[in-house]
Amino acid sequence: MKPPKPLPPTDEAIRATEPIHGLGGAEFRALLDRASDAKARAYCPYSRFRVGAAALVRGAARQPLDGVDGPDGPDGPDGPDGLVVVVGANVENASYPVGTCAERVALGRAVVDGHHRRGFRALAVATDADEPASPCGMCRQFIREFCDLDMPIIMFDKTNHFIVMKLEDLLPLSFGPANLGVPDPGKAKPETPGDA
Numbered sequence: 001m002k003p004p005k006p007l008p009p010t011d012e013a014i015r016a017t018e019p020i021h022g023l024g025g026a027e028f029r030a031l032l033d034r035a036s037d038a039k040a041r042a043y044c045p046y047s048r049f050r051v052g053a054a055a056l057v058r059g060a061a062r063q064p065l066d067g068v069d070g071p072d073g074p075d076g077p078d079g080p081d082g083l084v085v086v087v088g089a090n091v092e093n094a095s096y097p098v099g100t101c102a103e104r105v106a107l108g109r110a111v112v113d114g115h116h117r118r119g120f121r122a123l124a125v126a127t128d129a130d131e132p133a134s135p136c137g138m139c140r141q142f143i144r145e146f147c148d149l150d151m152p153i154i155m156f157d158k159t160n161h162f163i164v165m166k167l168e169d170l171l172p173l174s175f176g177p178a179n180l181g182v183p184d185p186g187k188a189k190p191e192t193p194g195d196a
Contacts, residue, residue, distance in 0.1 A: 006132055006161040013162075020164045021152035023056070023122055030083050031056055031124035031154060032162075038087035038102065039126045046092050051133075052126045053102035055110050057084035058119040086110040103139040107146055120147050126156040132163045140171040149174065 007013040014028050021028070031054045039052030088105025100108075103125060110116060123143065127133045132155035135143060143153070149168035156162045168174070177184045 003134075003165065004163050006157060006163050009156075009160040009162060017164050020166070021122055021154060023152070027056060027083060027122070028154070030054075030085055031122060032126070032156060032160060034085045034087050035124040035126035035156065036160070038089045038106070039128070042089040042102065043091045046094070046096070049090070050128050051090040051102040053088045053106040054124045054126075055086045055088075055106045055115075056121045056123070057086065057110065057115045058121050059084075084115065086113065086115060101136060101139045103135045104142050107142060111146065116146050120151060122152045122154060123147065124154040124156065126160075128158045130157060132157045132161065134165070134170055140167070141175070143167055144171055144174050144176050 007017065009032065011025060014025055018024075023031070034054040035052040037052065038054060039050045042050040042052065044050055086106050086109050088102045088107070088109060090099065090102045091105060092099040103123065106123070107116075107120075110120070125133065125135060134140075134155055135153065143151075144167065147167055149166065149171075151167050152164050153167060153170060154162055154164050
């Protein structure tokens, strides 16, 4: 599949892609803002290739913790708009293979916080590249563990022009838990009566 042409971050372009990503303008802009903010905190002294990622959690917003200022602002990862967005940035290491990509940092944080049980609606990736950059192969497989194949991934370039593609388009014929006979342990489960 040939990637779509990058679009400018205008309200009109965002609305035009809504059938693909299913996000409202405020959600889309929150993902852009938070991925960009995370990119500014990347630790990349070797490649100098900054990447920020933001994962939008499914479901209603959670209540901020009383009196707790998290790393993402006074309301923690939720922010003042009430959206649950978990961010990550790339973290390099002098031993190059030890570095971690922004997408894996964001989803790893989300898993530790228990958000993977609710699932994810979208993932945004922001870079300083001239064209929107997609997640690397390792990240695509990592995303596959926790996200539905029809989840949109929004990729932003250095001027916030973007493309939107579904995970299944970035990772066709993917390998996942079902290939091992396991019913997607990392994905959201339907709630049953009595779950708290």
